[in-house]
Amino acid sequence: MPDPRSPSLAASKPIRGRRRIAPKIERTSDITRTRGWLVGSACGALGLLAALAIELGSGASISPRPAISRPHRVAGLSCASCHGDARPGPASAEHDPASACVGCHEDQRSTRAPHAALLAREAMRCTTCHPIHEAMGGVAFVPGEPAIRWRNGSERVLSELEPIGDGGWTGRARADVALVELAACSTCHDPERADDPMAHCAIAGQRGPEDPAVCFDEHTPLLVAAGTERAALWELSREAAALAPPPAEGDAAVDTWSGSAWWLGLSFGAASLGLLGTRWWARRRDHSQLARAAAADADREAKAGAQLRPAERRRLPTIDATTCIGCSACVDACPYDVLELRAYVAIVAKPDDCCGLTLCEQRCPNGSLIVTEGERITELPRIDDALAARDAPGVHLAGDVTGLPLIRNAINQGAHAVSAIAASLPPRARERGGERFDLVIVGAGPAGISAALEARRQGLRYVVLEQASAAESIRSFPRGKLVFDQPLGMPIVGELWLRESTKEELLGKWLRIIRSHDLQIREGVRVRGCERGDAGQLRVLASDRDGAALTVDCARVLLAFGRRGTPRKLAVEVPDAMLDHVHYHLADARSFAGRSVCVIGLGDVAMEAAIGLANQPDTKVAVCYRGGEFKRGKRRNLDELRRLIDADRVEMLWNTEIEAIEPGRLRLRCADSPRSLDVDAVFVMIGSVAPTKLLEAFGVRSVGG
Numbered sequence: 001m002p003d004p005r006s007p008s009l010a011a012s013k014p015i016r017g018r019r020r021i022a023p024k025i026e027r028t029s030d031i032t033r034t035r036g037w038l039v040g041s042a043c044g045a046l047g048l049l050a051a052l053a054i055e056l057g058s059g060a061s062i063s064p065r066p067a068i069s070r071p072h073r074v075a076g077l078s079c080a081s082c083h084g085d086a087r088p089g090p091a092s093a094e095h096d097p098a099s100a101c102v103g104c105h106e107d108q109r110s111t112r113a114p115h116a117a118l119l120a121r122e123a124m125r126c127t128t129c130h131p132i133h134e135a136m137g138g139v140a141f142v143p144g145e146p147a148i149r150w151r152n153g154s155e156r157v158l159s160e161l162e163p164i165g166d167g168g169w170t171g172r173a174r175a176d177v178a179l180v181e182l183a184a185c186s187t188c189h190d191p192e193r194a195d196d197p198m199a200h201c202a203i204a205g206q207r208g209p210e211d212p213a214v215c216f217d218e219h220t221p222l223l224v225a226a227g228t229e230r231a232a233l234w235e236l237s238r239e240a241a242a243l244a245p246p247p248a249e250g251d252a253a254v255d256t257w258s259g260s261a262w263w264l265g266l267s268f269g270a271a272s273l274g275l276l277g278t279r280w281w282a283r284r285r286d287h288s289q290l291a292r293a294a295a296a297d298a299d300r301e302a303k304a305g306a307q308l309r310p311a312e313r314r315r316l317p318t319i320d321a322t323t324c325i326g327c328s329a330c331v332d333a334c335p336y337d338v339l340e341l342r343a344y345v346a347i348v349a350k351p352d353d354c355c356g357l358t359l360c361e362q363r364c365p366n367g368s369l370i371v372t373e374g375e376r377i378t379e380l381p382r383i384d385d386a387l388a389a390r391d392a393p394g395v396h397l398a399g400d401v402t403g404l405p406l407i408r409n410a411i412n413q414g415a416h417a418v419s420a421i422a423a424s425l426p427p428r429a430r431e432r433g434g435e436r437f438d439l440v441i442v443g444a445g446p447a448g449i450s451a452a453l454e455a456r457r458q459g460l461r462y463v464v465l466e467q468a469s470a471a472e473s474i475r476s477f478p479r480g481k482l483v484f485d486q487p488l489g490m491p492i493v494g495e496l497w498l499r500e501s502t503k504e505e506l507l508g509k510w511l512r513i514i515r516s517h518d519l520q521i522r523e524g525v526r527v528r529g530c531e532r533g534d535a536g537q538l539r540v541l542a543s544d545r546d547g548a549a550l551t552v553d554c555a556r557v558l559l560a561f562g563r564r565g566t567p568r569k570l571a572v573e574v575p576d577a578m579l580d581h582v583h584y585h586l587a588d589a590r591s592f593a594g595r596s597v598c599v600i601g602l603g604d605v606a607m608e609a610a611i612g613l614a615n616q617p618d619t620k621v622a623v624c625y626r627g628g629e630f631k632r633g634k635r636r637n638l639d640e641l642r643r644l645i646d647a648d649r650v651e652m653l654w655n656t657e658i659e660a661i662e663p664g665r666l667r668l669r670c671a672d673s674p675r676s677l678d679v680d681a682v683f684v685m686i687g688s689v690a691p692t693k694l695l696e697a698f699g700v701r702s703v704g705g
Helices: 007-011 036-058 070-074 097-105 113-120 229-243 258-308 329-333 359-363 407-424 427-431 446-458 503-516 576-581 604-614 635-646 692-697
Strands: 137-141 147-151 154-158 175-178 313-319 339-342 345-348 369-376 395-397 437-442 462-466 488-490 494-496 521-523 526-532 538-543 549-559 596-600 620-624 650-653 657-662 665-669 674-678 681-684
Touching (some): 070 147, 137 229, 147 229, 175 229, 313 345, 329 359, 359 369, 437 538, 446 462, 446 503, 576 681, 596 604, 604 620, 604 635, 635 650
Parallel strands (some): 437 549, 462 521, 596 620, 596 681, 620 650
Antiparallel strands (some): 137 147, 147 154, 339 345, 538 549, 657 665, 665 674
């Protein structure tokens, strides 16, 4: 059937059912990172760098232990100046610290004869009195600044030193006076002995090993230094040594970190603000994403509900013959063989069999096929996207009764309807006990079983009423019939695989699901209608196998039976002798082996029955049809039946109607002349009467009503 639109317009239609690009990833915790710590760390690092820059600008020491002393740091020395590999550790032979000092301090010889003798024998070295990194100390004088008492890498400002005070040193150049600790002299001297030559070098009350010796004439005689600036510095250093004890290791004399403590606090504050700000932004982002996801889910559910509700207008595929490439993708996708490929172009061969699904449109690779709406379908029930009857509050529909075929759709409709029912029930109504149910499900087919599973998952009090047996629609399939369908998503159960499953396999799966989940199904209960009580309560009217009346009170009702209803019967009288020989469905073809059987009708059910019977040994099969050709049916059924007819295993009686049924015989009215046919069994498969009266008993009206 060509597309009535212009070829250019049809060709410009975007492709449906196929992705042009790969789907984006879903944002989950395993692919997202917490950036709050990253931002907080970056802010803290920036604050710390600012603090370090200020400290470096002020001349403070930031070197690791062992620290470089203040004079060496001011002189621009580094670890590599004494250590060849620039790493803390024992000095190398090429960089002996004792010999390295000579290059900067010249050859400082002792003015005391005993010390000079020791130096000559190398029993005493510079590092004996000035141990590097261990007990190096002194007083630093900077013009215009207060004196600074230093020891190793620690410093302390001596603003109380008189007469300098806060005004600072009035000298012209920077100077340092070293303070030797008493521990360096303890090898040969004892400051506690009054007759010891160095006893006068110790300050009263300060004779510990880390206390300084205040004799500064080791390298310059007192007479030589008298009257010079150096002698004045010695006196100030004596006062500084008596005024303040030596700074502890790591304790900055200028309060190394106190000057920028607020910078460090600012760095930690910046880190905290960065972390909190990022977490706040992430929380807002998460809330926004959740809101968008909820809106998307609601929109998806609304679209899913719209897709699960059958279209109120007949939908037929429309094919643009000018762009169709004849790939047969749409033909293979159609489950009802509506489409055929002729002259390398797909055509609509059986429009009456089209159920309105869009599988063909989704599989079309270039958009040549679209499903369009046509005339209004008047026999469908009036339902909304939640599958609730528009004219019967509290009544929902699911399954084939809605007009949407296929087992997959029935399962999805059952779960979707119960989800909508659970959302509509007030919490108090769900918590209330007693004899009343939250939900009564009518029918135990695929839709009813799916609804029961979803009701169990939702925690609803439910019961399933079935007039025959559970999965009766599947039991009525011919023995060994293959069921083709995609994997089905069942509530609680998960995926149910049905690819090329036989009737027995499918029935076994349904029964295992019913038993394993203890579904509440009452078999042999025929539902006849319902009454409405106060506050929207419903009372379902039913009867058991013996005809005894039953009533079930509930808040909601889900009608999940099929459209088969009551089998359509022939307009002829069936004698009592043939009542047990006239059947309306075929359960097991093997039980009719070796008999003469007549199948009346030529739908898919009739063809499958005829095929199953013809495959039994010594079985004569005749098919009566009032038409003159095949008008509908699945391709595999048509091909198999034609093969059996050509092989004379099935007799095809065209343009034939049943005139009368007699014991062991059928009287036929053929186009040419009357005829009789000896039979052992008759299968009447001419459709069924839709359960419109039961729908009307629940208040459900059709679209055309």
